[in-house]
Amino acid sequence: MISRRAVLRGAAGLAVGAALPTGLVGCSRGGGERVVRLAAGEAGGFYHAFALLLARAAAGSGLRIEVTATAGSLDNLTLLARGDADCALVLADSLVEDPDRPPAVGRVYENYLQLAVAVDSPYRGVADLRGARVNLGAAGSGATHIGEKLLTAAGVDLTEVTVTHLPLRDAAAEVSGGRLDALLWAGGLPTAALNPLRLLDLDPLTAVMRERFGYLYDPVLIPAGTYPNTAAVHTIGVANLLVATPTLPDATVGALTEVLLTHADSLVPSEAAGTQFLDARSLIGTGSVPLHPGAAAVYRRHHG
Known part of the structure; x- marks a missing residue:
């Protein structure tokens, strides 16, 4: 079996610093992949490690996740607001105080x-x-x-x-x-x-x-x-939430949600010893932050 550490090393090659043009998001590119720009966190931190593993797990799903290193939650919300990212990892308390808070894909782990x-x-x-x-x-x-x-x-x-x-x-x-x-x-x-x-x-x-x-x-x-x-x-x-812009197509968010649900074991970075929320019952526990319609549809399909 491949160790989590080996998976993390392999995933490192997926990080991309430059944002893609907005017009490519959710559209086919190359072999029919839909591109999602994910604002993560500092290299060496859990946000970034998780994002790289998510990008690797999504590679066979028709999604290409472009991971961008950032300073963290507040930086990520800024990138979302100005259209330079499509999804982001954000601390729940940073999100609930944002008047323009984006919808959630899921609650993914504890910081x-x-x-x-x-x-x-x-x-x-x-x-x-x-x-x-x-x-x-x-x-x-x-x-x-x-x-x-x-x-x-x-x-x-x-x-x-x-x-x-x-x-x-x-x-x-x-x-x-x-x-x-x-x-x-x-x-x-x-x-x-x-x-x-x-x-x-x-x-x-x-x-x-x-x-x-x-x-x-x-x-x-x-x-x-x-x-x-x-x-x-x-x-x-x-709690940390994975969020998406409201304009990200439902089908793209649905495909991302499927990756969370079906690849949970490969999405825990090697350094993780804390609580993970990568099952349907916990992923939907986003509190006052509503789920993106594309994510909600997938959770209903899996668990009614």
Whole structure:
């Protein structure tokens, strides 16, 4: 059997940085494939790894998925709004606050908030970060949005911290080198760039986040040993949705939905240890975000 890691390496060749002309979307090209431009996330993160596997799985379905690396959720919503992407991976809390939110193809997996500090750091909780230098995700990422809420929930005003917005790998290097005190990442488990940093326990803030900002914030556990020589850590999970522009043809979205339903086992990146939602009952759990008609039709056909 081919390992998930080998599949991920093979999928890497499918990434395409340049967006295709809108006129090609959903239309035949080459051997009759329909092209879908998918806004993913940072290379090295779960969004991007998942998107590459989805592109590989779709290759025999009549779809060609062109994966674009981005900063994350907020960047992806911008690309959708201006017509430079057809589908995107987006944190649920970033999506529900968008007045022009696109319809969902499905709820695909759980993102884990990971607030990381150096192993020998004196910081033990979010409230300790007053006066600290904190990276709240790359500009345009969903971590930026959540990070501000997290600090507020802990009683830390944004004026009390020095905030930066570096990409994940750069931020991890700055924390390791002592030039930053902490970084926030929203992604899968484990994320290689966070090793050998230490994660702060966010358990005291889960209820506060839910009370102040809504039901989208789940109490989740990062198991012991997820990162080398680490104990279990309680943190906060946020569901991730795959969304599409309303104008993407129903048949194209339907074909994409079929890939999610029929290739679930091959769509879990090798680094994933968290909760996946790749079955019909969970995929449709998109909350207040309506399903795209093309996706809804496929779910009804499979499960009534």
